Amino acid sequence: MIELKTPGEIDAMAAAGRVVATVLSTLREKAAPEVSPHDLDMVARDMIADAGATSSFIGYQPSWSPTPYPAVICASVNDAVVHGIPDRTPLAPGDLLSVDFAVHLDGWCADAAFSVVVGAAPDPRDLALVAATERALDAGIAAARPGARLGDIGHAITAVARRGRYGLLADHGGHGVGRTMHEAPFVPNQGRRGKGLTLRPGLVIAIEPMLLLGARDGYRHDADGWTLRTADGSHAAHAEHTIAVTADGPRILTAA
Ligand code: MF3
Numbered sequence: 001m002i003e004l005k006t007p008g009e010i011d012a013m014a015a016a017g018r019v020v021a022t023v024l025s026t027l028r029e030k031a032a033p034e035v036s037p038h039d040l041d042m043v044a045r046d047m048i049a050d051a052g053a054t055s056s057f058i059g060y061q062p063s064w065s066p067t068p069y070p071a072v073i074c075a076s077v078n079d080a081v082v083h084g085i086p087d088r089t090p091l092a093p094g095d096l097l098s099v100d101f102a103v104h105l106d107g108w109c110a111d112a113a114f115s116v117v118v119g120a121a122p123d124p125r126d127l128a129l130v131a132a133t134e135r136a137l138d139a140g141i142a143a144a145r146p147g148a149r150l151g152d153i154g155h156a157i158t159a160v161a162r163r164g165r166y167g168l169l170a171d172h173g174g175h176g177v178g179r180t181m182h183e184a185p186f187v188p189n190q191g192r193r194g195k196g197l198t199l200r201p202g203l204v205i206a207i208e209p210m211l212l213l214g215a216r217d218g219y220r221h222d223a224d225g226w227t228l229r230t231a232d233g234s235h236a237a238h239a240e241h242t243i244a245v246t247a248d249g250p251r252i253l254t255a256a
């Protein structure tokens with residue numbers, strides 16, 4: 001069932017979203033060579049506590065995972081696409097880092113992610129991949145207008161990926177967000193224009209394109225059961241916002 005949110009509930013979700021945006025902008029500043037994903041996780045833990053929020057990730061265990069998730073951020077480096085568990089290996093110059101983060105505040109969840117290449121001499125191909133992923137997210141958000149269809153969002157994302165000849169994961173995508181992190185509907189990163197659910201004011205969804213430098217779309221899981229890697233070892237980027245469909249158009253809830 002798809003639960004539409006009232007304007008007051010959307011404002012409450014935006015408060016959770018502001019916490020997410022503030023933490024992610026701090027992590028973006030701190031991400032650098034010599035800093036480890038575990039260090040970033042510790043920064044996020046402190047900021048969650050200061051904000052009076054709780055992590056939506058720690059202890060989370062969907063049906064497909066062998067263990068509860070052990071951290072408050074996902075940190076996916078280079079060929080890791082999503083769900084990387086933060087480790088103590090310092091980032092190296094040129095690493096492509098994706099950070100995914102969600103909190104609950106006053107009973108409402110917000111979920112977002114960004115990608116960045118750390119160090120002084122980033123590979124231009126990685127920078128282009130990150131920029132395309134952000135453009136794909138922007139295009140998906142722009143398509144989330146009342147009266148449009150769910151397929152319009154996936155179509156917009158796929159169009160950006162195709163233009164750059166990037167790979168896309170077919171069976172991973174966004175989701176409804178509300179009192180829980182993952183709700184109906186599933187929001188595919190591929191879709192057909194004019195097809196699928198009609199978007200109505202009050203629909204709150206996370207839109208999250210994941211683009212692969214390799215044109216092949218395969219992936220595999222690490223032994224930890226969480227980390228999703230590209231099958232061909234190519235780098236991947238991820239960007240995500242939680243947005244509300246409103247009468248005035250899409251409203252980004254995970255913005256500062
Ligand atoms: N934000 C992630 C997503 O929507 C959820 C990560 S699940 C966790 O896919 F357990 F790793 F936290």
Ligand code: CO
Nearest residue numbers: 111206208240
């Ligand atoms: Co998400």
